[in-house]
Amino acid sequence: MPLELIELFGYAPEDKTATAQAPRSGSSCPFVKGKCIKQFKSGLVSGACTLKPSESGPVICCPNRMYAEDYKVLLDVAIDAFGAGMRLCKKQADAVGDGADVVVFGKRWGKELRLPSRREGGGYFVDWILARLGKDRALEEFVAVELQTMDTTGSYEAQVHRFLGTGKVLPDKQSNINWENVSKRILPQIIFEGHVLRQEKLCKKGMYFICPSPVYSRILGRLGGNLRTYHQQPGSLTFRQYDLGNAVPPAKIRALEFKGQLTTTVDQVALAFTSPSNLPEPGVYEEAIRASLGA
Numbered sequence: 001m002p003l004e005l006i007e008l009f010g011y012a013p014e015d016k017t018a019t020a021q022a023p024r025s026g027s028s029c030p031f032v033k034g035k036c037i038k039q040f041k042s043g044l045v046s047g048a049c050t051l052k053p054s055e056s057g058p059v060i061c062c063p064n065r066m067y068a069e070d071y072k073v074l075l076d077v078a079i080d081a082f083g084a085g086m087r088l089c090k091k092q093a094d095a096v097g098d099g100a101d102v103v104v105f106g107k108r109w110g111k112e113l114r115l116p117s118r119r120e121g122g123g124y125f126v127d128w129i130l131a132r133l134g135k136d137r138a139l140e141e142f143v144a145v146e147l148q149t150m151d152t153t154g155s156y157e158a159q160v161h162r163f164l165g166t167g168k169v170l171p172d173k174q175s176n177i178n179w180e181n182v183s184k185r186i187l188p189q190i191i192f193e194g195h196v197l198r199q200e201k202l203c204k205k206g207m208y209f210i211c212p213s214p215v216y217s218r219i220l221g222r223l224g225g226n227l228r229t230y231h232q233q234p235g236s237l238t239f240r241q242y243d244l245g246n247a248v249p250p251a252k253i254r255a256l257e258f259k260g261q262l263t264t265t266v267d268q269v270a271l272a273f274t275s276p277s278n279l280p281e282p283g284v285y286e287e288a289i290r291a292s293l294g295a
Helices: 018-026 063-082 157-164 181-197 213-222 266-274 284-294
Strands: 004-008 048-052 087-089 101-105 128-133 139-147 152-154 175-177 207-212 236-244 256-265
Touching: 004 157, 048 063, 063 087, 063 101, 063 128, 063 139, 063 207, 063 236, 063 256, 139 181, 181 207, 181 213, 181 266, 207 213, 213 236, 236 266, 256 266
Parallel strands: 087 101, 139 207, 207 236
Antiparallel strands: 004 048, 101 128, 128 139, 152 175, 236 256
8 A cells, every 4th residue: 555645845735725835836845944855756856744654653754854843853852961951053153151052063054073984884974963062162062863764665656746736647556664774774873873972982971863753663673672771871872752743723734742762772772683582483484484385
């Protein structure tokens, strides 16, 4: 079955109000005030923020959707890591100098961090660095933030054409969330980055990983669902999960709601990933082979 569109350019697909139609006409994203970054192979801009597979609830599939309310997820992390009253700044010169300034390094925010290149073994880069400045505007500590949504397999382009009213009619195709990326890309990436960051003496609270609730559930399932919890420390990994709020009237955007967090360590994640405890019963391959041979 094809994925079901839940949000198109920020609004319900069936929303015909002028407010909802405005970003569609310009292929713009209402969350980061720029062009939508999702595109089909045909060249049509997707505009899909959230999709629903048949077997689960809605899944946010675009990272920019997570930056609603002027990147509130980053402010949430700054407050959790450094304390109440923190404020986000684009550069050091913007700092007030009262110990509550957090300079943000990442896309669309100030300068990009320059790190040494590495040809093999994975990259150093994380999506965001939040650097807290002291009262003298000097660096006191920092945390790293990785934000992950999910991409898709197959194509849901036919639905987008229908809701945009392009006049082009395509057959519905199979499509789904690419859950395999949890094992193939997401977990190896955060394990590697977590080990890099634990070497940093000013990365006192470790790394944060922000994702939609269904992605968090898949990660925990892949790791066996029984990660030990720890207090934040160098080498810790804090998962923060968010989900869509309730449906809203036309011309309104659904809220992004915080659903909880869990702090463990990169060692616990690496151990659970390489030594899974949720294995099937022994002999499943043999039984499948014998059943096929018998058939």
